[in-house]
Amino acid sequence: MKQDIADLISTHPLLAGLSVDLIGEVAGCAVNRVWHAGELLITEGEAADTLYLVRRGVVAIEVNAPASGPIVIETVGPGGVVGWSWMFPPYRWHFDARAAGAVGAIAIDAACLRDKADADPELGHRLTFRVAGVLLERLQMTRVRLLDLYGSSRAR
Amino acid sequence: MDPALYRVVANRRETSDVSSLTLAPLKAEMAVAPPRHGQFNMLTAFGVGEAAISVSRSSRLSGRDSGQGLHTAGAGSIVHTIRDVGAVTHALCVASAGSLVGVRGPFGQGWGAEDGDWLAEGDVVVVAGGIGLAPLRSVVDDLAGRSTDASGRLRGRLFVIAGAREQAQVIFADDLARWAALGAIVSVTVDVSTPGWTGHVGLVTAQIAPAGIDPGGARALVCGPEIMMRFTAAALEKLGMDPSRIFVSLERNMQCGLGWCGHCQLGPLILCRDGPIVAYGGAVTHLMRERER
């Protein structure tokens, strides 16, 4: 089963191209999981203990508001990554993440991954850069969305 | 060039600030030439002024009618999709059926989709932001109309990625659904989710990587706010696409449509003549980044 997980991990954009050894280390912390539509992968305030690599389906990053219910901030599709709060103390989720439909994702145990990254600087280094790359892309897209390009006709 | 008189056959409200006018020539002999996909017309709201407007459908362009009243509008009818951003566009957006507007055109360079069997040559990626879907609708209709197999399914892969501020601002929702039913890979994404929206939330560029586009022989047609087009083109290039096969639709102040008035210059380009559709690769990549050009 671990071999299958390693294959899945090696085809996900976050870690694709890493050496078999490094993939193997990550695979040791990972399981493949599915969620049904509406189920929460992540709940705000709870312990941030997992990195999710989305394989299929769409995950909605949400925040709950008193009157309007959940507001979707962003959706993450196949090839995307969900969950960063496990990287830094206090390791608590800031948002909810809900399966918008059936979702398949690799769940990587965060404590296990942190330990391995500490023990193997090459894994730590590569993982950090890969994660930073995805964060940068998400930050850039968020910045463009802040422009409200299609919104007010006075903004372009 | 005097405007040709056209009658408003139908005014369909697409969103709170976008309307589609179906226009038919008052006299057949006065009709303007049939536009190519991506060309624009100058529309006159009499007494208010003139504005450059995208053709979103033309009876001689699309292979099929899809309920915009073109059958009843007759030959030579054209659908223009207009966003209310100023005095002229406001007057056009509220023009009632039966009223007259002036039409000059068609002007500029289109997407060039008439010239080949694009879907047979590679993936076709259409990326639209907001009202940017307007000048792309007839291309998608045409490609879909010409490239279906016996069972009515698309031959080849056609990706349509449409972004909007929110669900209520998504234009041509029925067309998007129809293209998806034909086998096009359609993703609609919004900046702001509203109750009831179950689709994607995020920038159009987020839809590019997961779409599974084969960048090799792909063509991309991009229309939207200039910032959105820059980021989209960059994302397509990152995917491995040839920038000379990424086409963008540029906008500057258009007044005459004929290259006489000088307003729509962008560096070496006179956009009403050399555009609005241009290849993103080469000089245009830089032009789109230069300040105040």
Next chain:
Amino acid sequence: MAWSPRAGDLAVVDVAGLDALIMALADASYDVRGPVVRSGAIEPGPLGGVVDLPRGMRDEQAPGRYDLSDTAGGAFFDWSSSARSWKAELFPPEEELWRARQEPGGNVTFLSTPKASRREPLPLAILGLRPCDFAALGVTDRVFAGAAVPDPRYRRRRDTAFMAVVECGSPGGTCFCSSMGTGPGCEGTDAAPDLVLTEIASGTVADHRFLVRVVSDRGAEVMAAVPTRKATEADRSEREAILSRAAARMGRRLVTEGLPELLLANLDHERWSEVARRCLACGNCTSACPTCFCADVRDTTELSGQVVRRRRWASCFDREHSYLHGGAVRASTSSRYRQWMTHKLATWWDQFGQSGCVGCGRCITWCPVGIDITEEAAALRGAALPAGGGAA
């Protein structure tokens, strides 16, 4: 029967002959225009005979300065260039494009189409435009007449107009036509004039004469009514001497070699901001320029209820010129000066296959703060950034 020149011939006329030429043009039903003195400047105006020409007048032009003085000399063309170019004769500052009546029921009736509008005006004859100004017509020809859809108004005026160019023996302080290859002589150009004249006024009053090169058949027809003689070798060499003296007396110089590339490689140069600190964005340069062709198209509703569309000269120095919903693309003065100069000297080549500048110098003379396009180009050349560099 007296000799009469045909197309290709070189003839000589005296002052009475020049007067006869003006009469012959009027007789041929041309609306004859030429340089005349008006409000202390030499300007295009109606020409009834040599008496209307600015005889003995000499202009002095410098950045931001124009003076006209009477030297009491006998020459008719002892000045450099008219204060205004001939652009307005072919491309009027304001022009009605159409007029329509909108009826209460919503019907729209066009009251006139350009073809049927008013009485057909007489064709123009311009006598006394300089080679630089004639070259400028070659530039606007490509814009208006060379467009995929030619401008019918411009083309009608241009096609019917008779052009008698007078070569330049007295360039002024802001002139640089020899840098642009448009003067001081009128040799081969895109579009042929009808006649090319050279004034020879250096000798005695009796010897005051004009060399007339007949270019077109239309020119030959008009010349049939003018007493002439054949030009001699002495006439020819006198013309050459006049033109070479003139070429050596250009007040300004513009190095055109590699200029488009130079300008476009320096779009971020700090010089643009420096010039913008002086530039008032007044648009005088674009009005004075014989090739600036920008125009606004505006609709208005008159009190009568009639809707009128007019085209009016516009300037890229106006903020509104680059307006898009949301604002102006070129909001800063530096970007607008840069647009004007790079268009004129660089991107005009991309758009129309030639330079947009003919070296007439009017933009320098009529700039209220004396900004000098040749100085700006030289400054960029002297302080060009290394290729690929940008201002910090």
